[in-house]
Amino acid sequence: MNLEKMYQEIILDHYKHPQFKNLAPMVSGAVEVHHINPTCGDEVTLRAQVVDGVIESVTWDGLGCSISQASTSVMAGLTQGATVKSALDLTAQFLLLMQGKGVSTDADEILEDGIAFAGVAQYPARVKCALLGWMALKDAITREPGEINE
Amino acid sequence: MSASTLNAEILKKDFPLLGRTVRGGKKLVYLDSGATSQKPTMVLDAERNFYEYHNAAAHRGAHQLAEEATEAFEGAREVVAHFIGAHTREVIFTKSATESLNLVAYSLSAAESPIQWRPGDEVLVTEMEHHANLIPWQEMAKRTGARLRFIPVTDDGQLDLTQIDTLINEKTRILSFTHASNVLGTVNPVRRLADLAHAVGAIVVLDACQSVPHESVDVTALGIDLMAFSGHKMLGPTGVGVLWGRFEILESMPPFLTGGSMIEVVTLESATYSLPPKRFEAGVPNMAQAVGLAAAIGYLQEVGMHAIAHHEEDLVTSAIAQLETMPGVKVLGPAGPRGGALSFLVDDIHPHDVGQVLDDDGIAVRVGHHCAWPLMRRFGVAATTRATFYLYNTHEDVSSLVSGIRRAQQFFGTTS
Numbered sequence: 078m079n080l081e082k083m084y085q086e087i088i089l090d091h092y093k094h095p096q097f098k099n100l101a102p103m104v105s106g107a108v109e110v111h112h113i114n115p116t117c118g119d120e121v122t123l124r125a126q127v128v129d130g131v132i133e134s135v136t137w138d139g140l141g142c143s144i145s146q147a148s149t150s151v152m153a154g155l156t157q158g159a160t161v162k163s164a165l166d167l168t169a170q171f172l173l174l175m176q177g178k179g180v181s182t183d184a185d186e187i188l189e190d191g192i193a194f195a196g197v198a199q200y201p202a203r204v205k206c207a208l209l210g211w212m213a214l215k216d217a218i219t220r221e222p223g224e225i226n227e
Numbered sequence: 228m229s230a231s232t233l234n235a236e237i238l239k240k241d242f243p244l245l246g247r248t249v250r251g252g253k254k255l256v257y258l259d260s261g262a263t264s265q266k267p268t269m270v271l272d273a274e275r276n277f278y279e280y281h282n283a284a285a286h287r288g289a290h291q292l293a294e295e296a297t298e299a300f301e302g303a304r305e306v307v308a309h310f311i312g313a314h315t316r317e318v319i320f321t322k323s324a325t326e327s328l329n330l331v332a333y334s335l336s337a338a339e340s341p342i343q344w345r346p347g348d349e350v351l352v353t354e355m356e357h358h359a360n361l362i363p364w365q366e367m368a369k370r371t372g373a374r375l376r377f378i379p380v381t382d383d384g385q386l387d388l389t390q391i392d393t394l395i396n397e398k399t400r401i402l403s404f405t406h407a408s409n410v411l412g413t414v415n416p417v418r419r420l421a422d423l424a425h426a427v428g429a430i431v432v433l434d435a436c437q438s439v440p441h442e443s444v445d446v447t448a449l450g451i452d453l454m455a456f457s458g459h460k461m462l463g464p465t466g467v468g469v470l471w472g473r474f475e476i477l478e479s480m481p482p483f484l485t486g487g488s489m490i491e492v493v494t495l496e497s498a499t500y501s502l503p504p505k506r507f508e509a510g511v512p513n514m515a516q517a518v519g520l521a522a523a524i525g526y527l528q529e530v531g532m533h534a535i536a537h538h539e540e541d542l543v544t545s546a547i548a549q550l551e552t553m554p555g556v557k558v559l560g561p562a563g564p565r566g567g568a569l570s571f572l573v574d575d576i577h578p579h580d581v582g583q584v585l586d587d588d589g590i591a592v593r594v595g596h597h598c599a600w601p602l603m604r605r606f607g608v609a610a611t612t613r614a615t616f617y618l619y620n621t622h623e624d625v626s627s628l629v630s631g632i633r634r635a636q637q638f639f640g641t642t643s
């Protein structure tokens with residue numbers, strides 16, 4: 078395992094050009110969550126709007142390392158317009174990838190850019206970074222609309 | 228000259244772990260002694276020897292082993308006392324500095340506390356404290372209703388003493404602060420603050436986690452009342468810390484943990500307690516760890532605390548000088564004189580990513596908030612990268628750090 082394997086080009090690209098890193102105005106029915114990684118202080122604020130079981134929009138803002146920022150960017154790209162169910166499946170797949178457990182054979186199709194994070198699983202200290210945005214998403218789309226959590 | 232120098236290259240050989248490689252054969256460069264230090268063979272041997280020949284419950288039983296274990300444990304207490312210029316009965320073994328500080332905060336807010344808490348009373352700490360010297364006081368403030376106040380920190384990482392005459396006032400009951408910052412390397416003016424606090428009748432507590440391992444500390448000269456430090460940061464084992472206190476203060480304090488060993492007479496309804504230090508050492512003590520700590524102190528004394536302080540100052544001064552010439556690198560904290568903790572920021576690269584590149588080169592540093600989150604907020608950053616130096620670090624280690632940072636900048640494309 079070397080640095081280049083962990084910091085795939087795709088990761089560095091997302092880090093330098095994060096997607097959906099611009100909080101949409103809080104509209105009625107939207108949910109905002111704020112997640113912190115207490116071991117390092119990295120944070121993400123995420124807003125999601127779910128209408129009839131479909132994620133209409135996911136936007137975020139955050140402070141953190143390349144892994145946490147790129148991973149949140151990839152997550153936001155993958156889940157725009159997805160159903161809550163498929164977004165939760167995706168989250169579960171990403172979690173498996175991070176735990177270094179076998180992912181399903183079509184994982185790279187499902188996870189797309191997300192598969193680039195496979196190398197992070199070799200560094201237990203960084204797994205939480207990669208999961209920060211995903212856990213925020215999971216939290217947001219399983220809440221009641223209008224809730225703001227701190 | 229020879230009395231104040233040491234040869235780190237030779238000392239390194241006493242530390243088995245420092246000989247290992249990491250990340251696929253890279254030589255280990257250990258710059259995280261501020262978090263925990265490595266252990267010389269003689270400390271490991273001392274612990275093992277205790278278990279192999281003298282292990283029994285100290286202070287209990289009349290058999291030979293119990294006597295030997297008691298002697299070993301009490302002997303360790305003498306070594307610690309001598310090391311910090313204290314009386315033996317003033318040295319309490321805890322499991323860590325964290326426990327020592329909690330012990331003080333609980334005892335001084337218990338029903339039988341020597342402090343009669345009144346509405347409006349204040350407890351004063353600083354903005355640069357490790358969480359271990361902040362949260363126990365937050366909890367104490369909840370129990371007593373006291374107001375927790377803070378000595379602010381200047382932009383260059385010193386305590387801002389411009390308002391100290393109002394911060395330390397007749398309502399101040401406790402002042403607790405760190406001797407040396409674990410993040411910024413700042414060394415605080417202990418005597419001056421202690422004298423100001425004593426003038427208003429406050430009790431002075433010192434967090435000496437980052438000073439006792441690195442320089443000669445004399446509790447009397449510092450003019451304080453209570454002091455906490457951890458064995459594992461000074462070449463000793465984990466699981467042993469120290470609380471030192473002036474005997475009159477300790478004698479006035481109720482116990483924190485209660486149980487075996489710390490009593491005089493017990494009935495079903497009540498108990499009376501031993502004098503310090505035993506009053507604060509409930510249960511079978513951490514004997515092997517105390518013995519290991521005594522061995523660590525022996526090692527430190529053999530090398531010489533002045534030589535150690537001098538060596539670290541040399542390394543940190545050189546590191547700062549080199550980092551300051553690097554474009555995009557900013558060192559936090561005072562220029563000097565300072566301790567061996569060196570926090571820095573690298574433009575456009577998060578500390579986690581700096582640490583990851585360094586780790587890939589076998590260099591172990593700490594990244595994050597260093598358990599001093601409020602201090603991070605004070606400097607408007609989420610985290611820093613921190614290198615800390617000890618007696619076994621060399622100038623070559625400093626050079627590795629510098630090249631590692633340069634590699635991180637190249638890797639993330641932040642330098643041309």
Ligand SMILES: Cc1ncc(COP(=O)(O)O)c(C=O)c1O
Nearest residue numbers: 323324325357359409434436457
């Ligand atoms: C300044 C300071 N205070 C307190 C502590 C807590 O020490 P321990 O975790 O050994 O109890 C540390 C260690 O990280 C420290 O650096």
